[in-house]
Amino acid sequence: MTAQDFDVLPSAYNAFEEAFKQGIKVAIVHLNNQDWNWSHRDRGILVSKALDHRARNEAVAHCIAHFDLSSSRKGQEALKWVGWRGRLEMDIHSMVAGRMISLPALSDAISLSEDFVDVAACLGVSEFLLSWRLQxxxxxxxxxxxxxxxxxxxxxxxxxxxxxxxxxxxxxxTGDMYLQIAKHQL
Ligand SMILES: [Zn+2]
Structure with a gap:
C-alpha cells in the first residue's frame, strides 16, 4: 500500500479549526525565507504558500504552541534572546507531537501499516513530527x-x-503582522 491509500484519521488534529476557536488569525501568503511567521501580540500567523496542506496544518499547530508558551518565563526569556530559543523549539515540537499524535491515534495508525511514511500520512503529520513523537x-x-x-x-x-x-x-x-493578515486573511 502507498500513502495515497490512507485517509487521514477522522480524529486528526485540525489546527486551523483550533486557531479559529481561539480567535487567532491565519493567512496563507508568499514568504521568502521562512515556512511560517507568528506574532503572539497580534495573535496572528502567516504560513507559506509553498507548504502543502499537511505542512500548513502542522505549521499552525506549531504557532499555537508558541502562543501558549509566550507568557511563560521560558517563553518570555526566549523572546528577549536571554533564553535559549532552540530549547523552546524542542519544547514546542513535543507539545505539537503530543497534540497531533494522540496515543489512540498512534495505536490505530501503526496497526494499519508497517510503513513509516504511511503511518505519518494516516496521522496527517510530517515524518519529522512522527519521529519526534516516537523518540x-x-x-x-x-x-x-x-x-x-x-x-x-x-x-x-x-x-x-x-x-x-x-x-x-x-x-x-507589534502591528506589522496584523496589517499583513488583514490583506490576506482566510
Ligand atoms: Zn517555532
Missing amino acids: YLTDDEIGELPVHALNRLQWGPSHDTVVPTGCGWPPPG
Missing part, C-alpha cells in the same frame, strides 16, 4: 501501544528525516 514516548506510553506494531515499524532515532527550520519569530514591536 520521546515514555515507558508508560509505550506500555499502551501494541508493541509488535511498534517493532514492525523498524524505526530508530537515527531515522533520516527533514527537520523544519523555517520558524519565524516575531520582531519586538
